[in-house]
Amino acid sequence: MKRPLSVREAASMTGKHPETIAEALRRGDLHGGQRVKGGTWSIREKCLEAWLYGKKCKHQIEGTA
Numbered sequence: 001m002k003r004p005l006s007v008r009e010a011a012s013m014t015g016k017h018p019e020t021i022a023e024a025l026r027r028g029d030l031h032g033g034q035r036v037k038g039g040t041w042s043i044r045e046k047c048l049e050a051w052l053y054g055k056k057c058k059h060q061i062e063g064t065a
Contacts, residue, residue: 002045004032004033004042004043004044005042005043005044005045005048006040006041006042006043007021007022007025007040007041007043010043010048013048014048014052021043022041024051025041025043028060029051030043030047030048030051031043031044031047031050031051031056031057031059031060032044032047044057044059046058047059047060
């Protein structure tokens with residue numbers, strides 16, 4: 001399994017601004033995780049890909065982490 005992406009890495013991969021990625025995470029549009037509230041986000045590539053295509057990732061659909 002690949003390691004999760006940071007907000008900056010996800011932004012770089014997608015050409016989006018890091019704040020766009022962070023806002024999508026906060027809204028729940030993009031699935032990601034934090035070890036502690038207010039901590040660093042981690043994003044799975046599959047979740048990022050689904051978000052880019054306007055879809056929910058399997059984690060959002062199944063309600064799993």
